[in-house]
Amino acid sequence: MNAPAPPNTRPIPLSELPVVWSDKEKHRFKVARRSFVDPEILKTEYDTIFNKCWLYVGHESELVKNGDFVTRIIAKRSVLFTKDATGKINAFFNACPHRGAQVCRERKGNAKSFQCFYHGWVFGSDGKLKSQPGSECYPDDFNADGQANLVSVPRIDSYRGFWFICFDREVQSLPDYLAGAKEWIDIVADQSETMMTLVGGTQEYQIRANWKLLTENSIDGYHAINTHATYVDYLKNSQGSMSPVPFEGTGYDLGNGHAVIEYRAPWGRPVAQWIPLWGEEGKVELEKVHARLVERFGKERADRIAFSNRNMFIFPNLVINDIMAITVRTYYPTAPDAMQVFGWALAPNEESTWARKYRLSNFLEFLGPGGFATPDDVEALEQCQRGFESMLEAPWSDISKGMKKEKVNYDDELQMRAFWTRWQECTKARAAAPSVVPNQGDQA
Structure with missing residues (x-):
């Protein structure tokens, strides 16, 4: 009778390999290299990491004066990071609620309002719709529910001057998320x-x-x-x-x-x-x-x-x-x-x-x-x-x-x-x- 084949000698299809392998008793930790090349893994990373975790959007020193703004691409989204007329810091999706054009096309600056170049809708630094050409063609209560304002990023918070956003409304609080990193951020700040x-x-x-x-x-x-x-x-x-x-x-x-x-x-x-x-x-x-x-x-x-x-x-x-x-x-x-x-x-x-x-x-x-x-x-x-x-x-x-x-x-x-x-x-x-x-x- 033939002896059983030694364990782990059967060729394993690459797609079936585990991605992360750890053996604490033998002090070994390995990562499958397909995680660096597989398009499906990249799609999963956007779905489960970049769409779910807190992401750095900017530093408080970029928004010193009321009206200061910065635009950034964060996880494939164009984001408008602003300090409004009341001093509140906001993050909006940089897309006009009318037809989707980017409302702000500058990298940074100071402005009381932003005008979409496509059809001329104007938004305040707080994201609220201020005016629109042809307003007489819309009902008086057109924006009563705020649906014509810029859309806010679901979550925004800061720690020691570092501002973060998250696209998942149910994400844990930023202080809890940062966990032990707060001590080292404190040393920098x-x-x-x-x-x-x-x-x-x-x-x-x-x-x-x-x-x-x-x-x-x-x-x-x-x-x-x-x-x-x-x-x-x-x-x-x-x-x-x-x-x-x-x-x-x-x-x-x-x-x-x-x-x-x-x-x-x-x-x-x-x-x-x-x-x-x-x-x-x-x-x-x-x-x-x-x-x-x-x-x-x-x-x-x-x-x-x-x-x-x-x-x-x-x-x-x-x-x-x-x-x-x-x-x-x-x-x-x-x-x-x-x-x-x-x-x-x-x-x-x-x-x-x-x-x-x-x-x-x-x-x-x-x-x-x-x-x-x-x-x-x-x-x-x-x-x-x-x-x-x-x-x-x-x-x-x-x-x-x-x-x-x-x-x-x-x-x-x-x-x-x-x-x-x-x-x-x-x-x-x-x-x-x-x-x-x-x-x-x-x-x-």
């Missing part, structure tokens, strides 16, 4: 005594890779020394800042798919980590900044704000990097192998001219699209996407680093596992039982 503010315009670019690759990359300390070796060499050779502060830190699962790595690093931070390149003027300036932080929060928290770096991810697509400068970044998939990325620099509104100069220098030097980091990261993500062309023969990505440890390092992969676990919960993608061990050869 507390850097200003008045208001954090976006500096300059929007940086916008495309990456030919799946959006989840940028999620992984944004909270991945493992790749930094290797992928960004040129920047590390630059720090050693030009800033005189490499030896005193080594890279070291910890990763955290913040709940609901959010995660962060917090770590020490050798670069200068205008919030108050001085480097010799910045000279005595910079040293005096940053000592004042640090002293004020100590006065406000005590030395322990002041040191954490000033000397620790944070790469924070808010599920599903918001990144706040508080490192040598602060960047806020969102990204949306436009295809299984493409995404649109939007980035902004953030800074304390009241910081000195000197600090702002070096903050923006740091931002452009490392974080901007033409800096040391972003081109490296884009190349890495696009190389991954090209590598997925062999997923029939090599269908799994491994995200197991650090699973066997109680306290993970900043360069372990707990953060990515937090994302993928929440992703699986939202999409209800098929997960494998730990007893089923996925091998690279399991495919049709």
